Amino acid sequence: MTPSPRPSPPSPGPLTALPAYDADAPALAVDDLRVEFPAARGRRTSTVVDGASFQVTAGQTLAVVGESGSGKSMTARTALGILPAGAAVRSGSVRVHGVDLLTLDERRLRTVRGRHVAMVFQDALVALNPVIPVGRQIAEVFQVHGRAGRRAAARHAVDLLDRVRIPDAARRAGHYPHQFSGGMRQRVVIAMALALTPQVLIADEPTTALDVTVQAQILALLQELQDEHRLALVLVSHDLAVVAQSADHVAVMYAGQVVESAPGYELYRRPAHPYTRALLDAVPRRGRRGHPLATLPGAPPDPARPADGCRFRPRCPLARAQCATPPPVHNVGAQHTSSCHRWQEVTGS
Amino acid sequence: MTAEPHSTPVLDVRDLVKRHPAGNRPLARRGGHQITAVDGVDLTLRHGETLGLVGESGSGKSSLARLLTAVDRPTSGEITVLGRRLDLLRGRRLREMRRNIQLVFQDPYTSLDPRMTVYDIVREPLLIHREVTPRADHRARVAELLELVGLSPDHASRRPHEFSGGQRQRIGIARALALQPGILVCDEPVSALDVSVQAQIVNLFTALRSELGISYIFIAHDLAVVEHVADRIAVMRRGRIVETGTVADIYDRPQHPYTQELLASSPDLEPALRGRAVPDPGYEWLR
Numbered sequence: 001m002t003p004s005p006r007p008s009p010p011s012p013g014p015l016t017a018l019p020a021y022d023a024d025a026p027a028l029a030v031d032d033l034r035v036e037f038p039a040a041r042g043r044r045t046s047t048v049v050d051g052a053s054f055q056v057t058a059g060q061t062l063a064v065v066g067e068s069g070s071g072k073s074m075t076a077r078t079a080l081g082i083l084p085a086g087a088a089v090r091s092g093s094v095r096v097h098g099v100d101l102l103t104l105d106e107r108r109l110r111t112v113r114g115r116h117v118a119m120v121f122q123d124a125l126v127a128l129n130p131v132i133p134v135g136r137q138i139a140e141v142f143q144v145h146g147r148a149g150r151r152a153a154a155r156h157a158v159d160l161l162d163r164v165r166i167p168d169a170a171r172r173a174g175h176y177p178h179q180f181s182g183g184m185r186q187r188v189v190i191a192m193a194l195a196l197t198p199q200v201l202i203a204d205e206p207t208t209a210l211d212v213t214v215q216a217q218i219l220a221l222l223q224e225l226q227d228e229h230r231l232a233l234v235l236v237s238h239d240l241a242v243v244a245q246s247a248d249h250v251a252v253m254y255a256g257q258v259v260e261s262a263p264g265y266e267l268y269r270r271p272a273h274p275y276t277r278a279l280l281d282a283v284p285r286r287g288r289r290g291h292p293l294a295t296l297p298g299a300p301p302d303p304a305r306p307a308d309g310c311r312f313r314p315r316c317p318l319a320r321a322q323c324a325t326p327p328p329v330h331n332v333g334a335q336h337t338s339s340c341h342r343w344q345e346v347t348g349s
Numbered sequence: 350m351t352a353e354p355h356s357t358p359v360l361d362v363r364d365l366v367k368r369h370p371a372g373n374r375p376l377a378r379r380g381g382h383q384i385t386a387v388d389g390v391d392l393t394l395r396h397g398e399t400l401g402l403v404g405e406s407g408s409g410k411s412s413l414a415r416l417l418t419a420v421d422r423p424t425s426g427e428i429t430v431l432g433r434r435l436d437l438l439r440g441r442r443l444r445e446m447r448r449n450i451q452l453v454f455q456d457p458y459t460s461l462d463p464r465m466t467v468y469d470i471v472r473e474p475l476l477i478h479r480e481v482t483p484r485a486d487h488r489a490r491v492a493e494l495l496e497l498v499g500l501s502p503d504h505a506s507r508r509p510h511e512f513s514g515g516q517r518q519r520i521g522i523a524r525a526l527a528l529q530p531g532i533l534v535c536d537e538p539v540s541a542l543d544v545s546v547q548a549q550i551v552n553l554f555t556a557l558r559s560e561l562g563i564s565y566i567f568i569a570h571d572l573a574v575v576e577h578v579a580d581r582i583a584v585m586r587r588g589r590i591v592e593t594g595t596v597a598d599i600y601d602r603p604q605h606p607y608t609q610e611l612l613a614s615s616p617d618l619e620p621a622l623r624g625r626a627v628p629d630p631g632y633e634w635l636r
Contacts, residue, residue, distance in 0.1 A: 214405075285573060285617065285622070
C-alpha cells in the first residue's frame with residue numbers, strides 16, 4: 001500500500017469495522033511482546049521488553065509497576081505505536097478488542113490513537129504546545145479527526161476542561177500552558193486524551209512530577225473519569241504505594257519481563273515473587289519508623305547482557321542452581337501468576 | 350539511636366528572610382516587584398539530630414537550603430552555625446565556615462561533572478580547603494571516603510556515566526563528607542532514585558549519622574521517607590514553617606490543617622498491606 005501524499009486522506013474507517021473486532025474481547029491485551037534495539041555499531045542487541053503479557057478490560061485499572069529500565073514505558077508505547085527510533089517489535093501482539101495493532105498500517109494506526117487508545121505522559125509541559133491556548137489545542141483534536149467544525153470544536157474543548165474539573169473552564173480555555181500549575185496542566189492533558197472518548201487510557205507516570213496533594217487529586221480524577229466512561233485504565237508507575245489504592249490488578253515488570261501478576265489486594269498481601277516482595281519491603285512505610293529499610297543489593301541488569309535463566313537471579317537471596325533455567329509462569333492463586341521457581345518459599349506456604 | 354543526646358544546637362536560624370526580584374527580566378528588578386521565597390523562618394538543629402523539612406514545590410525548602418549553606422545570602426535574619434554568625438561572615442572567614450555545612454543535591458545525574466573522574470570529584474573540596482588534608486594524603490583520604498559510602502576505592506579512576514543513579518548519589522555524598530562537615534543539608538537526596546536503591550541511600554544516611562555524629566537537615570516531599578530518617582519535622586508552606594514537632598507529634602497528632610492535608614494525600618502502602626503478616630521473618634528473610 002502506498003501512502004497518499006494528500007494532507008487529509010479519507011479516514012480508513014473505525015476499528016469496529018474490522019473482522020477481528022470483538023466488543024467482548026479485552027479492551028487491551030498484550031501477549032508475549034518482545035521489543036528490541038537491534039545490534040548496531042559495536043552495540044549488542046538490547047531486549048527491552050522480553051515476552052511481556054497482560055490484559056485489561058473496560059472499567060478496570062491495571063497497574064504496570066517496575067523500576068527504571070524494566071520495560072514498562074516501552075510496553076506502554078508499543079500500544080500506541082510510538083516506539084523510539086531504532087526500537088523494533090520482534091514478536092507478540094497488542095490487541096484492542098481483538099484487533100492486533102501491530103498488523104495495522106500507519107494510516108489506520110493513526111485513527112486508533114486518540115479514538116481507541118490514548119496516552120497521558122509524565123511531563124504535561126512537554127505534551128503541550130507553549131504558544132497555543134489550551135482550548136485551541138484540544139479543539140484541534142476534534143478538527144483533525146473530522147469530528148467537528150471550528151465552533152463546535154471550541155465548545156467541546158470547554159466541556160472537556162469542565163469535565164476534568166478545571167474551574168472557570170470557558171475563561172481558562174483561552175490561557176496558555178505556562179499559565180497553569182503542574183496539576184492543572186496534567187488535567188488539560190487528560191482532557192485532551194479523553195477528547196475522542198477512547199476505550200483505553202494509558203497513563204505513564206502521570207503524577208510523578210506532581211506534589212503529593214496534587215498527585216492525590218489527579219489519581220482521584222482518573223478514577224472518577226474511569227467510572228464515568230468505563231475506561232480501561234493502564235497506570236504505569238515506579239511506585240507500588242501510589243497505585244495501591246487504585247489498581248484492580250498489578251503486573252510487576254523486571255528486566256523486560258512481567259515477573260508477577262495478581263489482583264491488587266492479593267499482590268500486596270501475598271507477593272509470590274522475591275522481586276515484588278523486596279520492592280514492598282524497600283518502600284518506607286508510615287508507622288515503621290526506626291526500622292532500617294530492606295535493601296536490594298546491586299542494580300537491574302544491562303538489557304544487552306541479561307543473566308541466563310531467571311533475570312532476577314544475580315540479586316535474589318533465594319537463587320539456587322535451578323534458577324539458571326528460565327522459570328515457567330506458575331499459577332499461584334486466582335488470576336495470580338509468578339515467574340519464580342521458588343515462589344512457594346516467597347509466599348511462605 | 351545517636352551517640353550523644355541532642356542538646357547543643359549546631360545550627361540556629363532566627364527570622365530568616367529571602368526575597369528575589371520577580372522574574373529575571375531587567376525591568377522586574379527595577380519595578381520593585383519581589384517574591385518572598387523564605388519568609389521569617391526560625392529553626393534549631395541540635396547535635397546529632399536529623400531535622401526533616403517537608404513541603405511542596407515552591408514552599409521555599411530549596412531556597413532555605415541554599416541560605417543555610419551560604420550559596421545564597423539572606424535578605425535579613427540570623428544564621429548561627431556552631432556558635433558563629435554565618436550571615437555576617439565574608440571572604441576567607443565565610444569560606445572556612447562553609448566547611449562545616451555541606452549540601453547534597455537531588456539529582457545525581459546533573460550534579461557531577463561528567464568530564465571529571467570520581468577521584469577528582471571527591472578530591473575537589475580538599476583542593477579548595479587545603480588546610481583540611483595534606484596533599485600527600487589525598488589519595489588515601491579519597492579511598493577512605495569511597496569506602497565510607499559503600500563504594501570501592503577502585504572506582505576512583507572511573508567517570509560518573511559508568512555508575513548507576515544510586516552509586517552516583519554515593520559519590521555526591523562522599524564529596525560532601527570530604528571536609529568532615531558537622532552538618533549535611535540534603536535537598537531531596539533520594540527522590541530521583543528507584544525504590545530499591547532509595548532504601549540503600551536512606552540506610553547509608555542513618556549509618557553515617559551514628560558513625561560520624563553528623564547532624565542533618567533532610568529535605569523531602571515524600572513523608573514516608575522523612576518519617577524514617579528524622580527525629581523532628583518542620584513543615585514548610587509558602588516560605589514559612591507552619592508546624593514543627595517530633596516525628597510522633599507530626600505524624601500521629603498533626604495540628605496544622607496543612608500538615609493534615611499533606612499526610613492524608615501522601616501515598617501509603619500500609620492499608621494495602623493490612624492483613625499481611627508484616628515482618629514475619631520481616632526484611633530479615635532477605636539477608
